């Protein structure tokens with residue numbers, strides 16, 4: 439058994455664990471992050487993929503959350519311009535909804551509560567409109583425009599881990615924390631290698647429990663810490679269907695049950711529709727979309743959209759569990775989406791900080807708050823920095839210019855393919871394509887067109903981004919899996935697994 443002492447061990451490689459690891463490493467702490475599966479393999483790749491203030495949270499008086507989230511939208515657009523992009527929303531309106539003046543008031547608040555915004559403000563739109571009524575039923579005569587942003591959630595998580603590593607953190611995937619206790623002047627944690635079952639121990643001056651839906655399990659069963667704080671597991675599901683309209687905007691649709699459902703253009707050819715709110719008792723219960731949820735989402739879309747969809751149109755779906763802080767609300771849609779940090783310590787030493795709740799959108803601020811909570815335990819801890827340093831690959835100011843610049847250097851590769859890689863890797867596309875001038879140099883190829891997955895990219899992801907299985911590459915580091923048929927996916931998966939086995 440080998441043993442190293444860290445300043446902080448972070449349990450969980452979702453957005454919150456990776457965000458905290460990044461922030462803490464940049465402040466000079468020696469960090470180990472342990473993730474039992476792949477980075478972003480749980481809630482952080484199951485989201486609606488929005489960087490948003492959460493318009494509907496205004497109705498629940500979650501002003502703190504909405505303000506912070508809108509401020510973060512600005513920061514994240516700046517530090518990850520390759521992964522986060524503005525998205526226009528249309529909220530169609532009819533007489534069964536809350537009155538138009540009330541919607542306008544809410545949108546006014548949404549435009550202003552976070553301070554200065556760089557995205558276009560909200561406005562009323564009368565239909566038909568040449569652009570914004572695309573996809574809507576003709577009977578709908580009025581709607582509202584507002585702005586938010588979208589994100590590649592899994593890549594945002596991985597890039598926080600990459601940045602953490604570049605600031606000195608050690609990231610171990612497929613490593614589960616199976617036990618831990620305070621012993622002498624440190625925490626002693628047991629780590630299991632999920633590939634070979636081997637166990638090691640590691641010591642640390644503090645622990646962060648960022649295990650998302652497992653937060654209570656880690657507290658109760660792994661670390662044996664008693665806390666009254668509880669988590670509510672609320673499943674949310676999404677369906678992906680062939681695109682319901684050709685314009686770039688998303689819809690936010692009001693349902694008779696007062697919930698909203700998003701319809702978001704997704705991966706060029708598709709629309710992403712979600713989500714649901716279903717109470718579950720365990721993470722395992724939340725892994726698969728149910729037939730009722732599919733019916734619910736299809737019904738929500740058909741209520742407003744001209745192109746009728748049916749369950750048979752669903753080409754992909756995913757479901758995941760929100761780890762919400764239990765504030766006692768009965769209705770799962772009304773449980774707070776804000777985060778709560780709980781610190782347990784032993785006579786002012788050996789802290790354990792646990793994360794309850796949180797949004798992808800607020801992960802960076804959550805990490806800053808976590809650092810504030812931990813400051814008393816780490817003398818001389820540095821100040822906030824993560825809002826000023828670009829995430830890896832983010833140093834691309836003008837994407838079109840950069841794409842044009844790539845073309846002569848990789849003459850044999852198609853411009854749409856180069857552009858796709860540029861959006862995925864930002865300036866680090868140069869590392870992916872180093873020395874490549876023609877298609878055959880890319881090695882084995884899977885899929886086609888701009889969504890092609892090349893052996894060169896697979897190698898890059900294994901070497902630089904902890905890819906450790908076919909799913910890590912086909913569904914998280916890229917979405918190439920969505921663009922392949924089943925046979926091609928199987929061929930790609932077999933190839934990736936054989937590469938990993940070498």
Ligand SMILES: Cc1cc2nc3c(=O)[nH]c(=O)nc-3n(C[C@H](O)[C@H](O)[C@H](O)COP(=O)(O)OP(=O)(O)OC[C@H]3O[C@@H](n4cnc5c(N)ncnc54)[C@H](O)[C@@H]3O)c2cc1C
Nearest residue numbers: 450452453454474480481482486488615650674796798799
């Ligand atoms: C349906 C849905 C839609 C959403 N939409 C949005 C949205 O549009 N915008 C937004 O901002 N937010 C959204 N969210 C919220 C957001 O996705 C989550 O709040 C966020 O991803 C939580 O991240 P996390 O790091 O806390 O948890 P997770 O991503 O679940 O990470 C926890 C990690 O801990 C690991 N782990 C657990 N136990 C151990 C252990 N013992 N040892 C080692 N590792 C362990 C797990 O494997 C997991 O990877 C949505 C959530 C859902 C479910």
